[in-house]
Amino acid sequence: MAFEFSTDRLESVSVFLPVMDETDSLTKTVEVILADCGDTIHEFLVVVCKKTTPASRETAATLRARYPEKVKVIEQQRPFLGGATQDAFALATGSHFLMMASDLETPPDRVKEFITQGRQHPDWIITGSRWIKGGGFEGYSKFKYFLNFIFQKSFSLMYWTRLSDMTYGFRLIPTQLVKSIRWEEVRHSFLFETLIKPLKLGVKVSEVPVRWKARKDGVSNNPFMCNFEYFRIGLKTLFYSRDRILKATDPAGTQERKP
Numbered sequence: 001m002a003f004e005f006s007t008d009r010l011e012s013v014s015v016f017l018p019v020m021d022e023t024d025s026l027t028k029t030v031e032v033i034l035a036d037c038g039d040t041i042h043e044f045l046v047v048v049c050k051k052t053t054p055a056s057r058e059t060a061a062t063l064r065a066r067y068p069e070k071v072k073v074i075e076q077q078r079p080f081l082g083g084a085t086q087d088a089f090a091l092a093t094g095s096h097f098l099m100m101a102s103d104l105e106t107p108p109d110r111v112k113e114f115i116t117q118g119r120q121h122p123d124w125i126i127t128g129s130r131w132i133k134g135g136g137f138e139g140y141s142k143f144k145y146f147l148n149f150i151f152q153k154s155f156s157l158m159y160w161t162r163l164s165d166m167t168y169g170f171r172l173i174p175t176q177l178v179k180s181i182r183w184e185e186v187r188h189s190f191l192f193e194t195l196i197k198p199l200k201l202g203v204k205v206s207e208v209p210v211r212w213k214a215r216k217d218g219v220s221n222n223p224f225m226c227n228f229e230y231f232r233i234g235l236k237t238l239f240y241s242r243d244r245i246l247k248a249t250d251p252a253g254t255q256e257r258k259p
């Protein structure tokens with residue numbers, strides 16, 4: 001039986017923007033999204049950490065001053081990209097949560113398409129795919145392209161799904177769902193975890209084609225060796241029960257139980 005939750009409308013979106021060394025690309029991301037679908041955007045959760053550069057912090061502060069009712073700048077508490085996302089999950093108040101990056105590798109002009117599909121299927125996950133028709137890679141290393149292909153094929157077989165891209169961190173998820181799940185990963189492998197755990201719960205997922213283009217602003221913060229963590233969470237989750245995936249709640253359903 002699929003996990004039941006009561007998101008029956010896309011009312012507003014909380015946009016997650018993690019920042020390390022981005023400046024102009026962060027500004028462009030916010031501007032494009034506001035121009036295309038500003039009415040639906042409830043908030044931008046800009047998450048900064050100790051390693052975020054002074055120039056990026058300044059860019060975030062400028063955006064906050066320009067759009068004080070929309071932009072929130074958050075000091076991250078949990079470590080790495082997965083930790084930054086989990087911090088934002090806890091604070092999000094829109095009906096839906098949009099995971100993306102601020103380096104333009106998650107092109108902001110595609111956000112409107114995610115929202116259109118999210119309105120049609122408010123209780124589904126809408127996820128970006130670089131592997132379906134209309135999507136693609138530009139400036140991705142040949143080696144990573146090959147590994148990514150093998151990884152996607154292997155895990156789509158294991159999870160028995162037609163999904164073509166389970167690791168791209170460009171994804172619209174009902175906020176109620178992200179707050180119900182017990183998350184584990186803190187690095188980039190978290191991007192994969194946010195798809196496979198809902199899949200195991202029976203949540204439906206649809207794909208939006210996206211052309212991925214290598215960033216010009218700043219550099220990647222995903223050490224190659226961390227790619228192995230994707231296998232760990234992918235294999236573990238395959239054997240999880242629904243109770244292992246969901247957070248435990250008290251009988252009134254208002255408080256989390258401590259592990």
Ligand SMILES: Nc1nc2c(ncn2[C@@H]2O[C@H](COP(=O)(O)OP(=O)(O)O)[C@@H](O)[C@H]2O)c(=O)[nH]1
Nearest residue numbers: 018019020047080081084101102103220221222
């Ligand atoms: N706040 C925060 N942002 C991060 C962290 N790691 C990565 N990011 C941001 O998350 C986005 C995706 O990370 P990136 O390093 O480009 O990963 P890649 O595209 O998979 O190589 C970028 O906008 C980064 O600036 C982190 O530990 N904390």
Ligand SMILES: [Mg+2]
Nearest residue numbers: 101103105220
């Ligand atoms: Mg990137």
